[in-house]
Amino acid sequence: MSPAHAAGDVQKTHRGGRYLDSSRDLILRDAALVLLAEVGYDRLTMDAVAARARAGKTTIYRRWPGKAELVLNCLKRVPEVPDTGSLWQDLRALAESITSAESQFGAQVTIGVVNALARDAELRRVFREKFIAPRMAGFRKVFERAVARGEMPDGHDLDLLARLFPALAIHQLLMSGELPDNRFAHQIMDEVVYPLATAPAARTGPYATAEEKPRDDGQQARARKAMS
Numbered sequence: 001m002s003p004a005h006a007a008g009d010v011q012k013t014h015r016g017g018r019y020l021d022s023s024r025d026l027i028l029r030d031a032a033l034v035l036l037a038e039v040g041y042d043r044l045t046m047d048a049v050a051a052r053a054r055a056g057k058t059t060i061y062r063r064w065p066g067k068a069e070l071v072l073n074c075l076k077r078v079p080e081v082p083d084t085g086s087l088w089q090d091l092r093a094l095a096e097s098i099t100s101a102e103s104q105f106g107a108q109v110t111i112g113v114v115n116a117l118a119r120d121a122e123l124r125r126v127f128r129e130k131f132i133a134p135r136m137a138g139f140r141k142v143f144e145r146a147v148a149r150g151e152m153p154d155g156h157d158l159d160l161l162a163r164l165f166p167a168l169a170i171h172q173l174l175m176s177g178e179l180p181d182n183r184f185a186h187q188i189m190d191e192v193v194y195p196l197a198t199a200p201a202a203r204t205g206p207y208a209t210a211e212e213k214p215r216d217d218g219q220q221a222r223a224r225k226a227m228s
Helices: 003-007 022-043 046-053 057-061 067-075 087-102 107-116 121-149 158-176 182-198 219-227
Strands: 012-015 018-021
Touching: 022 046, 022 057, 022 067, 022 107, 046 057, 046 067, 067 107, 067 121, 087 121, 087 158, 087 182, 107 121, 107 158, 121 158, 158 182
Parallel strands: none
Antiparallel strands: 012 018
16 A cells, blocks of 8 residues: 555545545545655646646645645654553654654655755645644643643643654654654653653743842942943
8 A cells, every 4th residue: 555545545525515536635645756756846746746647737726725735645644642641651652653654655755845845935834734733732642641640740841842753853864864763763752752751840931939040239230331
C-alpha cells in the first residue's frame, strides 16, 4: 500500500454540496508524491498532478484549495495520542508513532517540503496548521494528563515542551538527510523531553520573588546622569 493510500480511506465525502469519491483522493495523492520526489515542491504544479493522475484540475481544487494543502494532506498522518498511565511510556509511544508514520515518506520528499518553507509563506502557514499543530496538540495532551496525575510539576510551559520533539526531528532531518527513526525518538524522549518535563518548573520572570529583585537606591540613576 502506498503512503498516500495509507493516509486516506475509500469512503465518500461531502464537500461543496456534492459527493466526492475519495478513491480519487488516493490517486491524486499518489501522483503528487511521485512528482514531489521527481521535481521537488517548488516546481510541482497542479497541472502536472492533474496530468499524472489523468484528472482535471477542477477535480483537485474540489478537494484542496491549493498546492500547499494538497502536499500537506499527502504528508500529514496525525498519530493517535496514547494513554498508558505513564508519562515516560506515553512520550515514547507518541514519538514512535510519529516517526514510524513519517518514515513511510521518503527523506527526499520531506526535505524538499521543509526547505521550501523559507520561500513560501502559504506553505509555512499550512505546514504550521496541518502538520506541526496536531503533533504539538498530542504532546500537550500527554503533558496535561501527566500534570493531573502528579507526574509533572505545575508551572511548565506546555506549548514549549510540546514543540521540542517536532523541532528536533526537523533539525535531525535537515542535518543528516534522514528521517528520524525510533532510536532517535527514544533518545530525545529519554534525554531531553522527559527530564525537562519532570524537573521543577523554571521561573516565569527574571526574579523568582520580590525579595530577589535588586534594590535601586538611586545609585544607578546618579551613575546614568553622570555619564550623560
